[in-house]
Amino acid sequence: MKKWFSLVLFLGLFLTLIACSDDSSSESDGGSDNSSSESEGNSDSGDSEQEAVELDFTVFGSTGYDVLIEEYQAENPHVSITLNEGEMEDVHNNLFTAVSAGSGAPDIAMIEISNIAKFMQASDQFYNLNDYGAGDVAANFLDWKWEQAQNVDGTFQLGLPTDIGPTTMFYRTDVMEEAGLPTDREEVAAEIDTWDAYYDAAKTIKEETGKPIADSPEMVFNAMRDQLDQQYFNEDDELIIEDTVKEAYDFTTKMIEEGLIGQNALWTPEWGTAMAEGSYATMPGAPGWMVANVKGNAEDASGLWDIASIPEGAGNWGGSFLTIPKESEHPEEAFAFISWLTAPEQQLKSFTNNGLFPSTPDIYENEEFLAATDDYFSGAPTAQIFADAAQNVKSVYMGVNYSMVNTAITEALINVASGGADPQKEWDKLVENVETQLERQ
Incomplete structure (x- = not known):
């Protein structure tokens, strides 16, 4: 009888512990679910409360950025980007006039390599991209390309690199x-x-x-x-x-x-x-x-x-940078967009769509990239041809x-x-x- 009593007592204690454990787990799970729901609710609330941002983006040439802008806007519905295209000389002349006058510059401006030194002299009219996280993405780019848009000691970064032009x-x-x-x-x-x-x-x-x-x-x-x-x-x-x-x-x-x-x-x-x-x-x-x-x-x-x-x-002809003039009231959103646009994934799309050769060297080993051919150019392996050419590109001082x-x-x-x-x-x-x-x- 004593043995049976002990066994019943033990089973009773065991079942009690299980019940307590289940209650605790249920409370814990319920708390977690509530916390998660609250967190997701706050996140959704934050998204819904984001103010609409409109960015003017000026480029020259055939960039094909309109397609990528649509993709970015779909992922960031609070951001609206207007793409303005023009002739290279007009774009640079208008930009220089605007930054000199302090009026009329876009939120984001494309600057070609041969003009970058001139605009570096007016760097006080542009945001320093180092203040917005440029250093975090610097490793994405060719060193010589990155350095073309910074001052001597590297404390000021005028633009993020787009393409290069191996010939x-x-x-x-x-x-x-x-x-x-x-x-x-x-x-x-x-x-x-x-x-x-x-x-x-x-x-x-x-x-x-x-x-x-x-x-x-x-x-x-x-x-x-x-x-x-x-x-x-x-x-x-x-x-x-x-x-x-x-x-x-x-x-x-x-x-x-x-x-x-x-x-x-x-x-x-x-x-x-x-x-x-x-x-x-x-x-x-x-x-x-x-x-x-x-x-x-x-x-x-x-x-x-x-x-x-x-x-x-090969040599190198062209290539550009994306800059943010001081007139922009949305430098954080502008930087978020240009850092996305110049990331390796988007540079690969720009090459596939419009032949803009990437300034992000990791792509040169990408199988999808190297497999790219162009039926228009008789099925030429364009990626491989330009990648081979890029290996001979030299850094050349251009001057103002x-x-x-x-x-x-x-x-x-x-x-x-x-x-x-x-x-x-x-x-x-x-x-x-x-x-x-x-x-x-």
Whole structure:
């Protein structure tokens, strides 16, 4: 009986403990559920109470950002972003006027690399992105690209990098075939591997088809310029064009005078028409962002273009940064958007959609990225081609007056091409004009 009594007592205690444990667990679970519901309610309440934010975003070129903006707005319904597109020169001129006057600047402004030094001088009119977390995303980008938009000691970050422009050579397979030259991209790269070989190919194309090898003098000159370690200025801001780009200028003007290069200026209607008609053979020095321009101007030429490596190695043409002028009343929201837009995932989409080559090197090893091909460009493995080119990109000091010098050289080339001006006289005149403008500063 004592044993049975003890056993009953033990079972009673055991069942009591279980009951207590269940009650405790139930109370704990109930508390957790209530806390979770309260927390979720607060979160939902917070979302619903977020004030609507409107951001003006100014860009140039064919970025394709409208698609990504729609995606961002879907994920952040309280943010409305208006995309304003314009010509590169107009966008920069308008922005400089606005920040100088303290009125009229957008919340977010795109600035191209050749203009970044000029706007760095007006850095007091822009938010320092380091104050909003730029340091947390710096590792996403190529070091040289990141440093282009910061001051010497790294305490001020003017912009977040978008794309870079490793250069290649686009070419028309139909024109090359008509001239009796290779059309396979590897064979083209092997045969036209130096600028001397490019000159020889130009003579063959002219003789066999009557067409120039390139339509724009700027494209040939730019291709050679962008392969140099130094271009217009040294790091002491001394003009050095006689020792650096004069050879490229002479080579280009020689081909112009021999009828091997056309006369159309970049971004003109004539330039776009020639692209569509296939009235020339190659576009040397073409960066990834030029893909969208070709497709836009020559919609019916799919399969007639291809891409090969450029003679004597790639350079870099272009690339931009996203900045936040001080006029913006929503710098935190603006930074949140541009940090999202320039993240590797979105840069991959920008490359896939519009050929903007990423400044985020982790993508270069991405299988999806490397597998990208473009049917328009005869199925070319565009990602791999531009990735290979990117390995040869050099960091070049541009200086505040880069755009001014570049404009002067471009005008001289066009004067030679379209007006029959003497190349050396045009060179002497541009040097004199540039030196005069520099002395006035």
